[in-house]
Amino acid sequence: MRLAIVDSVQIRDEQPSEHRLGKRVLAVAEVEPLDVDGVRTVAVGSAIWLVAFLALLPFTSRLADADRLWWLWACLAGFGLGLFGYEYCRRRRRARHAEH
Secondary structure, eight states: OOOOOOSOOOOOOOOOSEEEETTEEEEOOOOOOSOSSOHHHHHHHHHHHHHHHHHHGGGHHHHHHTTOTHHHHHHHHHHHHHHHHHHHHHHHHHHHHHHO
């Protein structure tokens, strides 16, 4: 098995401003991406999991009585995994900036 390695890829900047689908003409908006590296997205998601955990904390006995205590631990796990994701995205962003 032989693998080919591509040294450079040419990316053209000229993008179509409209697409034709049958009789319809769809305009393409020129919009910059909001969050390319995902750091802010993961940070907000982690914060939401933490807020949910803190909001459920006073209701621990009610959750245990209703056999829903796992909600509390799911929120804590979401926050913990979000911290790992946050660090991963930060490192990826740093590596991307170091390339340029």
